[in-house]
Amino acid sequence: MGTALLVALTYWVIYVVDESFSWQALVRPIVTGPIVGLVCGDVTTGIIMGGLIEAIYMGIVSIGGGAPANAFDATVICTVFVIKGGLSTEAGLALALPIGTLTARIPQLILPIHAYFIRIFEKYAANGDADAYSRLQAMYRFVIGKNVQVIVIFFAIWLGSDAVSGLFNMLPAWVTGGLSVGAGMLPALGLGILTSMIFNKELGAFLVLGYALHAYLGLGTMAVAVIAGAIAVIMFFSDIGKSNNQPVVISEEEDFLS
Amino acid sequence: MKMTEHLTPEEKKDMWILWRRSCLLNGSMQAIKRQGMGFTYSLIPLLKRYYKDDKEGLTEALVRNDTYINTHASTGTFLVGLTAALEKSKAAGEPVDGDTIVNIKTSLMGPLAGIGDSIFHITLRVIGAGIGITFANQGSILGAIIFMLIYGGTFLGIKYPLIVSGYTLGTTYLKELFEKGWIKSISKAASVLGLSMVGCLASSLIKVSTSLVIDIQGAEVTVQSMFDAILPNLLPMITLFIVYKLIKRKVSVTKIVMGMLLLGILMSFLGIM
Numbered sequence: 001m002g003t004a005l006l007v008a009l010t011y012w013v014i015y016v017v018d019e020s021f022s023w024q025a026l027v028r029p030i031v032t033g034p035i036v037g038l039v040c041g042d043v044t045t046g047i048i049m050g051g052l053i054e055a056i057y058m059g060i061v062s063i064g065g066g067a068p069a070n071a072f073d074a075t076v077i078c079t080v081f082v083i084k085g086g087l088s089t090e091a092g093l094a095l096a097l098p099i100g101t102l103t104a105r106i107p108q109l110i111l112p113i114h115a116y117f118i119r120i121f122e123k124y125a126a127n128g129d130a131d132a133y134s135r136l137q138a139m140y141r142f143v144i145g146k147n148v149q150v151i152v153i154f155f156a157i158w159l160g161s162d163a164v165s166g167l168f169n170m171l172p173a174w175v176t177g178g179l180s181v182g183a184g185m186l187p188a189l190g191l192g193i194l195t196s197m198i199f200n201k202e203l204g205a206f207l208v209l210g211y212a213l214h215a216y217l218g219l220g221t222m223a224v225a226v227i228a229g230a231i232a233v234i235m236f237f238s239d240i241g242k243s244n245n246q247p248v249v250i251s252e253e254e255d256f257l258s
Numbered sequence: 259m260k261m262t263e264h265l266t267p268e269e270k271k272d273m274w275i276l277w278r279r280s281c282l283l284n285g286s287m288q289a290i291k292r293q294g295m296g297f298t299y300s301l302i303p304l305l306k307r308y309y310k311d312d313k314e315g316l317t318e319a320l321v322r323n324d325t326y327i328n329t330h331a332s333t334g335t336f337l338v339g340l341t342a343a344l345e346k347s348k349a350a351g352e353p354v355d356g357d358t359i360v361n362i363k364t365s366l367m368g369p370l371a372g373i374g375d376s377i378f379h380i381t382l383r384v385i386g387a388g389i390g391i392t393f394a395n396q397g398s399i400l401g402a403i404i405f406m407l408i409y410g411g412t413f414l415g416i417k418y419p420l421i422v423s424g425y426t427l428g429t430t431y432l433k434e435l436f437e438k439g440w441i442k443s444i445s446k447a448a449s450v451l452g453l454s455m456v457g458c459l460a461s462s463l464i465k466v467s468t469s470l471v472i473d474i475q476g477a478e479v480t481v482q483s484m485f486d487a488i489l490p491n492l493l494p495m496i497t498l499f500i501v502y503k504l505i506k507r508k509v510s511v512t513k514i515v516m517g518m519l520l521l522g523i524l525m526s527f528l529g530i531m
Binding site: 019020021022023024025026028030031033034043044047048050051052054055058107108111112114115116117118119121122124125126127128130133134136137138140141144174175177178179180181182183184185186187188189190191192193194195196197198199200203204206207208209210211212213214215216219220221222224225227228229231232233235236239240 | 290292313324326372373390393398402414443451453455458459464494515
């Protein structure tokens with residue numbers, strides 16, 4: 001239990017320091033491994049485990065944030081299992097991907113907590129209370145952040161590897177599957193809020209254009225930005241050409257272009 | 259530094275405030291507004307000064323920025339600088355439209371995230387880790403240090419020039435356009451970009467599909483393949499439309515989140531999704 005407590009605390013500190021720079025650097029296996037190794041009294045094994053797990057996770061790129069597996073949690077748990085639990089390096093490594101995939105679900109489970117705090121943020125903004133807003137954001141990583149994960153890490157290490165996989169296998173498939181389905185819909189929320197702010201009937205069809213460019217042609221955000229940007233420029237110039245025909249404006253326009 | 263020549267000493271200080279505060283861009287990261295709160299937090303000291311005697315203006319600025327933004331924590335700081343400049347112009351009474359600020363943010367966040375992901379997550383992280391792993395396999399701590407220098411160092415280093423260039427763009431070129439009275443045309447153009455981007459993001463980020471199989475005269479047809487053939491990603495767009503309507507009706511975010519998770523479990527239980 002002492003180890004579990006110490007490791008959970010280490011996990012929390014690494015996360016908080018890393019998040020203080022929005023870095024995603026200290027939480028990479030190659031850096032986390034040695035730190036966990038140091039805490040558990042075997043730096044060399046920590047370094048080696050970190051390197052091996054980094055090699056697995058290096059290719060898993062989380063474009064747009066939605067990571068399919070959590071490298072940080074996996075590194076901490078697997079490294080401790082190898083150093084303290086007497087697991088072989090290979091066995092620890094084999095666990096890295098399943099554990100990372102399981103813990104990557106946690107953010108979906110605690111989303112209602114985030115939703116609650118988002119409303120507090122919104123209330124502060126609507127009241128013009130900038131200082132309270134700042135304070136909450138500055139504290140967020142300490143008081144909410146990954147605290148649920150800290151508890152999960154603590155129990156995972158305390159109870160050992162068998163208990164962890166047993167616990168997750170107990171959940172029926174439709175619960176875990178259902179959470180994934182729900183999580184798939186979530187981006188609609190942020191985008192829906194955004195749409196409610198910028199939508200207007202006159203230009204609403206451009207929403208369809210952006211959709212079609214991705215859905216039919218498979219273009220990414222960069223390509224859509226370039227195409228929509230070109231249309232925006234055309235519209236801009238035809239627009240100012242229509243509204244202002246005075247010579248003064250035209251000369252100003254030439255100044256801008258030259 | 260040459261690129262800060264045109265900035266007053268006070269503005270130079272502001273740039274460092276933005277640098278320091280934008281370090282918490284991911285500080286309250288979640289799936290609903292992503293970095294929305296971190297972004298607002300970055301601007302707050304400047305907003306408070308810009309809207310010093312204008313409580314209403316400050317409130318509007320907070321609400322305006324406290325919205326969905328998903329960008330890269332390093333390259334996305336360009337937007338922090340740009341938005342600061344636009345808010346400054348707006349606070350000074352120049353004809354900068356609030357919706358236009360949101361639209362400019364929305365249209366640039368994706369491309370900047372794309373650039374950031376390819377520079378940092380794909381290139382520098384893989385190079386750093388690739389070199390680092392060789393050392394780590396021999397049990398050398400140099401691996402971690404090299405990784406931190408190649409990936410972590412550049413991550414923080416590139417932010418300052420990006421903030422300054424975003425701010426400069428906002429205070430010079432964009433301001434010039436606003437001053438010429440082309441606000442309507444600019445916000446129209448910004449809407450075109452913003453809406454196209456939301457359409458593209460909705461299609462790529464929202465993941466809704468059905469595993470329903472129907473029986474047509476003995477032949478099994480998966481419903482999703484019919485969608486894919488006619489209107490791919492139709493379900494994500496319908497989801498966006500429903501959520502948009504719910505938000506217009508002022509249904510709370512918490513309720514929508516719970517609804518989505520419960521709907522997911524229900525659909526999964528019934529074998530529809």
